[in-house]
Amino acid sequence: MDKRCSMKEAIAASVHDGDAIVIDGFTHLICFAAGHELIRQGRRNLTAIRLTPDLVYDQLIEAGCVKRLVFSWAGNPGVGSLHALRRRSEAGCAERLELEEYSHFGLLSRLQAAAAGLPFWPLDNYYGGDIARVNANIRTVRCPYTERELATVPALHPDVTILHCQRADPEGNAQVWGLLGSQKEAAFAAKRVVVVAEEIVPTEVIRADPNRTVVPGILVSHVVHEPWGCHPSFVQGFHDRDNDFYVKWEDISRQPKTYQDYLEAFVHGVKDRRGYLERLEAGLLDRLRAKPRPCAGVDYGY
Known part of the structure; x- marks a missing residue:
């Protein structure tokens, strides 16, 4: 069954106001494209679940999408605080964020x-x-x-888990390599699963290397082909982390005015991920593109 659709279609069909969501990924494979589409579609009162909420969840908080945050660590990795989270969790905030913390x-x-x-x-x-x-x-x-x-x-059953992967087939069989997060657990726990992939490949490619399949298509509701959907995060084998962005984000996010200016320019001000990419600095994607370092294959002969 071919489950391919646009990000706009996947979010519209899968995520509703008041839902509990997971956008997974650990250091890499963090799907900012999905977070931005949630903001554009104006989702509200979400319970946002993530072991390490970083910039994408902070942006959802600043945009007014999140009512409750379920997490185990929060920050701008290697740089500083999440300033929208801080503003919405301090005692003086009129509409404080509900926080539920774990290890x-x-x-x-x-x-x-x-x-x-x-x-x-x-x-x-x-x-x-x-x-x-x-x-x-x-x-x-x-x-x-x-x-x-x-x-x-x-037990925690999210309404929706959104995960980014290096490749998937049209049925949603999703393969990941490099650092693993909680993609598998979050997908099997969820009521609905959206797979976002750098590449869509034939099912024969997936079956030829079955141990890389983290999530089987039987769990998946929608498949989205979205190259560069994780920027400024990275995707092992495809592109590097935009470290300069994370450093600059500290100043952008510190004040509500500059934060809103960013969201207006790069989220509300574009129609989709392609529009976002077109607004990035010229030559940036070429600089971040991964250099080939293929891993030797294995023989599954029988």
């Missing part, structure tokens, strides 16, 4: 529980800090084998 493994475990069809997940964790004290979802259970007290977190 990395705690939030991942919530997705793992949902993916496995379990009501909760036990952890030998949360003894050395205050997170469990302020998060009522973190509870305890006594181990029936050892009598030890273990922490638990409840």
Whole structure:
């Protein structure tokens, strides 16, 4: 079944006001194109779930899309704060963001529980800090084998998981290499899955290298072909991280006026990702494009 559509169509069909969403990826494969389309379509009251909310979630917050943030670390990686998040979470804010914080493994475990069809997940964790004290979802259970007290977190079922990958086929079988995030867990836990790919390839290509398939097409609702959909994040094997952007973002995002100017120019002011790319500095994409470094293949002979 060919599930290909535009990003605009995928977001319109999959994400509704009040939904709980995951835009996954860890360091690379962070789909800014999906976040920008959510802003353009004016989604509201979203619960935004992500182990490491960085710039794309901060932009959703500044645009007024997010009511609740479920996370385990937040910041502009290697640079500084997320200023929209800070403004919306400080005591003086009239419309404060609802925050629900976990450790990395705690939030991942919530997705793992949902993916496995379990009501909760036990952890030998949360003894050395205050997170469990302020998060009522973190509870305890006594181990029936050892009598030890273990922490638990409840299963988390996002309404939508959006994940970017290096390649997928038209059915949505998605392959990832390089750093892995929680793509697999978030996809299996979700009610709906949108796959965004740098390349769309025939199913025979996917089947020829099956171990790279992180998400099977049977879970996928929509497939979007969106090269450069992760800029300023990177995609292993396709393009590098735009480090200069992350550094410049500290000043852009610090003041609401300059923040809104950016959103107007690069999100509201363009129709789609192609329009965004056309507004980037001339020659930038060529400088970021990855140099070939192919990995030797394997023989799956039988």
